[in-house]
Amino acid sequence: MSEDEIGQMRPENFYDEYGEKEWERLEANIHRKMEFESTVHYLKEYLPDSGKVLDAGGGAGRYTIWLAERGYEVVLLDLSEGQLRVAEEKVKERDLEDKVSFLKGEIRDLDFVSEEFDAVLCTGGPLSHIVDEEERKEAVIELKRVAKSKAPIFISVMSFFQVISNIMSLCPEEVVLLPEYLETGDYTEEMVQKHSLEPTFTECHFFRREEFEELLESCGLTVEKIVGLEGPISELVDIEKFEEESTEEDRKIVREMVEKTREDPVVAEISSHMMAVVRKA
Numbered sequence: 001m002s003e004d005e006i007g008q009m010r011p012e013n014f015y016d017e018y019g020e021k022e023w024e025r026l027e028a029n030i031h032r033k034m035e036f037e038s039t040v041h042y043l044k045e046y047l048p049d050s051g052k053v054l055d056a057g058g059g060a061g062r063y064t065i066w067l068a069e070r071g072y073e074v075v076l077l078d079l080s081e082g083q084l085r086v087a088e089e090k091v092k093e094r095d096l097e098d099k100v101s102f103l104k105g106e107i108r109d110l111d112f113v114s115e116e117f118d119a120v121l122c123t124g125g126p127l128s129h130i131v132d133e134e135e136r137k138e139a140v141i142e143l144k145r146v147a148k149s150k151a152p153i154f155i156s157v158m159s160f161f162q163v164i165s166n167i168m169s170l171c172p173e174e175v176v177l178l179p180e181y182l183e184t185g186d187y188t189e190e191m192v193q194k195h196s197l198e199p200t201f202t203e204c205h206f207f208r209r210e211e212f213e214e215l216l217e218s219c220g221l222t223v224e225k226i227v228g229l230e231g232p233i234s235e236l237v238d239i240e241k242f243e244e245e246s247t248e249e250d251r252k253i254v255r256e257m258v259e260k261t262r263e264d265p266v267v268a269e270i271s272s273h274m275m276a277v278v279r280k281a
């Protein structure tokens with residue numbers, strides 16, 4: 001693997017390159033839309049009516065904008081300068097600059113005083129991009145530190161089982177990674193090099209539900225809920241065929257199916273992303 005390819009596996013480089021596609025991601029198809037819609041459903045349920053919110057690993061700013069449009073004061077923090085630029089542009093286009101500030105930063109080492117925020121988001125998998133177990137714990141402790149007592153913290157991660165169907169349907173040459181993946185839940189530069197593969201994503205850790213819950217509880221957080229954001233539709237169907245052939249009414253039925261099933265513990269395991277709503281104990 002060349003130096004360039006190794007660089008691609010660092011999240012900041014991957015997301016710099018990904019640019020505007022990260023903004024488009026949450027509207028690409030019904031599967032991605034459900035990630036957004038389910039997240040928003042739980043934001044509405046748990047957020048305080050007003051206050052200051054940290055959008056950590058906020059990427060292109062979809063949730064920052066949703067929050068700012070509802071009157072929250074938002075700080076969007078991200079490792080990727082490319083993502084920060086896209087987010088700044090989207091915020092400017094909507095005249096929301098007075099509601100949002102931007103900061104380049106790392107979720108493991110947040111440059112904020114303790115208890116600064118009324119709510120904290122870390123959605124779409126920033127925690128999954130930390131492959132070292134101790135470092136993931138440091139990140140969760142930081143997210144907790146900057147949240148006020150009893151403030152809701154929303155953390156979504158990428159889940160373990162989606163990778164198996166993804167590999168089999170999209171990159172069958174990566175099947176050789178499965179024995180090690182089953183042991184660790186990791187996708188790393190070392191694994192890719194060992195099998196002389198091309199990198200297809202950044203380094204990542206994919207979570208089982210129980211492991212996620214244990215991590216959060218070990219950091220002194222009370223878990224209110226863990227849900228499967230995209231529900232049973234995840235990567236398990238031919239999404240493009242469904243997009244082409246389904247009617248508005250079909251999509252309404254699928255949405256309702258996700259709404260009804262996303263809190264089932266089995267569904268969190270098979271969803272592409274699972275989200276925890278937690279509070280300081």
Ligand SMILES: C[S@@+](CC[C@H](N)C(=O)[O-])C[C@H]1O[C@@H](n2cnc3c(N)ncnc32)[C@H](O)[C@@H]1O
Nearest residue numbers: 011015057058059079080106107123124126129
């Ligand atoms: C898939 S995007 C999610 C964006 C947005 N939060 C969402 O839910 O759509 C993941 C983002 O996390 C950022 N990220 C990854 N690791 C990070 C870290 N350790 N600290 C801060 N941001 C990180 C990436 O740069 C990227 O913008």
